[in-house]
Amino acid sequence: MSINLPYFDLVLERLAKNDPEFEIAFGRHVHWGYWADPSRAVPTAEDYALAAEALSQQVYGAANMADGQQILDVGCGFGGTIASLNENFSDLNLVGVNIDERQLERARLKVAAQNGNRIEFKQGDACALPIADEAFDRVLAVECIFHFSDRRRFFDEAFRVLKPGGYLALSDMLPAAWYANIAQLGASASPTRQLFGHCQVCTMSGYQRLAEESGFAFTFKKDITANTIPTYAFLLALKIQRTNGKLSRSDLGIHGLKLAGRLGLVRYQILGFQKPR
Numbered sequence: 001m002s003i004n005l006p007y008f009d010l011v012l013e014r015l016a017k018n019d020p021e022f023e024i025a026f027g028r029h030v031h032w033g034y035w036a037d038p039s040r041a042v043p044t045a046e047d048y049a050l051a052a053e054a055l056s057q058q059v060y061g062a063a064n065m066a067d068g069q070q071i072l073d074v075g076c077g078f079g080g081t082i083a084s085l086n087e088n089f090s091d092l093n094l095v096g097v098n099i100d101e102r103q104l105e106r107a108r109l110k111v112a113a114q115n116g117n118r119i120e121f122k123q124g125d126a127c128a129l130p131i132a133d134e135a136f137d138r139v140l141a142v143e144c145i146f147h148f149s150d151r152r153r154f155f156d157e158a159f160r161v162l163k164p165g166g167y168l169a170l171s172d173m174l175p176a177a178w179y180a181n182i183a184q185l186g187a188s189a190s191p192t193r194q195l196f197g198h199c200q201v202c203t204m205s206g207y208q209r210l211a212e213e214s215g216f217a218f219t220f221k222k223d224i225t226a227n228t229i230p231t232y233a234f235l236l237a238l239k240i241q242r243t244n245g246k247l248s249r250s251d252l253g254i255h256g257l258k259l260a261g262r263l264g265l266v267r268y269q270i271l272g273f274q275k276p277r
């Protein structure tokens with residue numbers, strides 16, 4: 001089971017070649033960075049890795065984490081968020097689910113349980129989770145929900161696997177309501193699609209509807225757009241596709257996202273939801 005995510009093929013290819021910049025920047029987390037003070041950001045792999053770690057912490061910070069919980073990280077990538085929880089909490093039961101077995105192979109190699117935690121990485125689809133009902137206290141989905149085939153099905157699945165009173169926390173890039181159709185056209189256009197694969201956008205009112213329809217209470221909302229803007233300078237400095245000095249398709253897609261972020265047309269949000277007790 002897999003899906004077409006060209007940027008992950010590229011990251012895996014560079015990691016296989018031991019590219020030191022990719023190892024530092026994307027060897028653990030593969031998502032945008034969070035800078036508490038964006039004016040202090042520098043476009044280096046080391047600074048980016050710290051910011052990517054901070055973004056994971058922002059997302060799980062929305063889920064009222066505590067020692068001893070059962071945590072499911074959906075779309076877990078290389079297991080960076082699980083690695084961070086493993087380092088900062090104890091006696092957790094941590095399960096990472098991802099559709100792409102290649103990422104899970106790396107996660108299993110890189111993330112070793114400590115602090116009395118237990119860790120398992122399972123292959124599976126976010127929209128048909130290979131998880132029993134009411135097995136988890138927390139469900140996380142860091143910067144991956146836009147790839148899922150059906151957000152509503154994922155919300156229903158998260159609701160099903162959470163215990164009563166449990167929390168779902170996620171991060172996503174939300175277009176303004178009036179801009180949503182244009183954002184979807186941009187996401188589906190070839191420069192973006194050829195780098196990021198399938199991406200489906202959702203507005204804030206779309207999330208309100210999802211929460212209502214699946215039975216969740218909307219509990220947390222934090223707009224961190226300004227804190228993520230230095231991501232673009234780093235991605236552009238990285239020259240993801242080598243093109244002999246010409247603007248590459250991937251750079252075009254990144255410039256588009258940067259402009260939408262700067263103009264506030266697309267906002268990076270952390271969202272939290274609770275299953276009623």
Ligand SMILES: C[S@@+](CC[C@H](N)C(=O)[O-])C[C@H]1O[C@@H](n2cnc3c(N)ncnc32)[C@H](O)[C@@H]1O
Nearest residue numbers: 029030031075076077098099125126142144147
């Ligand atoms: C931007 S990456 C984020 C990875 C990880 N959450 C992190 O923060 O480092 C998006 C992730 O979503 C995963 N993904 C995409 N569609 C999925 C699906 N239907 N079910 C499970 N995982 C999926 C991808 O394989 C990828 O690991």
